[in-house]
Amino acid sequence: MRVGVLSTYPPRACGIGTFSRDLREALLGCGxxxxxxxxxxxxxxxGAQAAEVLTRVxxxxxxxxxxxxRVLDRRGGDVVMIEHEYGIFGGSDGAHxxxxxxxxxxxxVLTLHTVLSTPSVGQAETLRALCDLAALVCVFTETARRMILDARLVSPERIRVVPHGGPVELLPQAAAGERLPQLPDRTGGPGPSEVEPDRCVLATxxxxxxxxxxETAIAAMPAIIDRHPKALYVIAGQTHxxxxKLHGEEYRISLERMARDLGLSDHxxxxxxxxxxxxxxxxLAATTIYLTPYRSREQIVSGALTFAIVAGCPTVSTPYYYAExxxxxxxxxxVAxxxxxxxxxxxxxxxxxxQRLQRMRARAREVGSGLTWPEVGRQTAEVLREAVTLGPPGT
Known part of the structure; x- marks a missing residue:
């Protein structure tokens, strides 16, 4: 089975691009x-694209x-996946x-990375038209499935739920306790640094x-430090x-200023x-508690949260759909x-x-073991095979 995928892709810094790269590797592991x-x-x-990139749009x-x-047709593929999120496609509401x-x-096969509870008229029209053209529609959770059914975007027999995956390299390893885990390089620092055994590491x-x-997590740190003076919050990642492009490093600088003003330079x-x-x-091996203090209830999937659970991290989060x-x-x-x-x-x-924290960690490890990319690749391949059998709508 030859598969085509329409998506952002590295070197573009984008969560969906990372998802598609990992999914490709998982699919290639299927027989x-x-x-x-x-x-x-x-x-x-x-810049230079990877060899597996057939063409760019x-x-x-x-x-x-x-x-x-037409390029995909000439390639002779059996099925095409579209990784959908409104913001990565051109035109009004991504209609291109x-x-x-x-x-x-x-x-x-259409995979929905965004499902809105109250989409605009244009967003709903674009998504409905895409769903009409799909043999099958994939979502990441049962909540997303209910939402697209409630919106009458697609009939229930054409929806499949396939979870987001995480790298097997993140699974907790028995040998991890043989040495202290390391934090990655800090901004302006000399290199990776070992985490002291008595340090409580929070991470995003x-x-x-x-x-x-x-900013909500930073604002919470003084109260956390009052009870746990060794707490450390690590914020890792580039500005989107x-x-x-629109605002430069304004947001990151505001976070750094906030931490400094609150006297949190050591935390x-x-x-x-x-x-x-x-x-x-x-x-993640060094992380005591993972934080996702996201501000939008509408977030239907989070690769970062998936990765943290695969790594066995207990998590404190706001109640966006995927976290729920x-x-x-x-x-x-x-939390609110x-x-x-x-x-x-x-x-x-x-x-x-x-003890409660350890129970939560054990549960995260149990759940995360079923979310690795090989398992998600296997489930995705099953959906693709089904789509090939069904053929395009109307055939």
Whole structure:
């Protein structure tokens, strides 16, 4: 089975691009997937593309979408996946992607990375048109499934739930206790630093933007430190490129200033890189509690939270949709949006109760073991095989 994928892709710094790279590797580990060809959505010429990138589509050039469909057809693929999020496609509400979808001769599987409870008229029209062209529609959680059914975007028999995956390299290793885990390089620091055994490490990673709510976690730190003076909050990741393009490093600088003004220089550190898997594994191995203080209820998936659970990290999070689904297992606790007091109390409560924290860690490890990329690749390949059998809608 030869698979085509339309998505952002490295070197573009984008969570969906990272997802597609990891999914490609997982699919190639399935016995009957012979090749995965990428059509990379680019904002600009992002430099050299990987060998698996068949062609590029400039995000705002509508004509390139239809041309890419013809390239995929000439390649002789069996099925095409579209990784959908409104912001990565050009046109009003990302409508340019319809030009590619309408030209496809192969069956198409649509994966929804965003499902809005109250979409605009244009967003709903674009998504409904895409769903009509799909053989099958994939979502990451049962909540997302219910939402698209409630919106009558697609009939229930054409929806499949496949979880987000995480790298096997993040799974907790028995040998990890033989040496102290390391934090990645800190901004302006000399290199990786070992974590002292008595340090309580809180962590957030990913592309940094105002929607991440990091200021809420920083504001919670003084109250956490009052009860746990060794607490350290690590904020790792680059500024989101779209945020940087419009506002530069304004948001990151505001966070650094806030930490400094609160006297937290010894308790809040920043690492301004897009972490590779080795650095990420080291950081999560050192993490006592993972934080996702995101500000939008609408977030239906989070690769960062998935990775943290795969790494076995107990988590304190705001109640966005994906966190509600993933943490209902007992792998974490939820607190109100934009509430530093509630966040501080939840974190301190867990640190005050090592047995409860250990139970939560065990549950995270149990859940995370089923979210590795090989398992998610296997489930995705099953959906793709089904789509090939079904063929395009109307056939």
């Amino acid at each position: 009957d997937v012979s090749a995965v060809d990428l059509v990379a959505i680019v904002r600009e010429d992002d 400039h995000q705002d050039q509508r004509g390139e979408y239809a041309a890419a469909a 992607v319809l030009s590619l979808a309408a030209e496809l001769r192969q069956p198409m 990673f990913g592309l940094i933007s105002p929607g991440k709510g990091i 490129p779209e945020v940087a 809040v550190v920043f690492d301004d890189r897009f972490l590779d898997i080795e650095d990420l594994s080291s950081m 689904d993933l943490l209902s297992s007992g792998a974490g606790v939820l 949006f934009d509430d530093p007091t509630a966040l501080a109390e939840a974190v301190s409560g867990l640190l005050d109760d090592p």
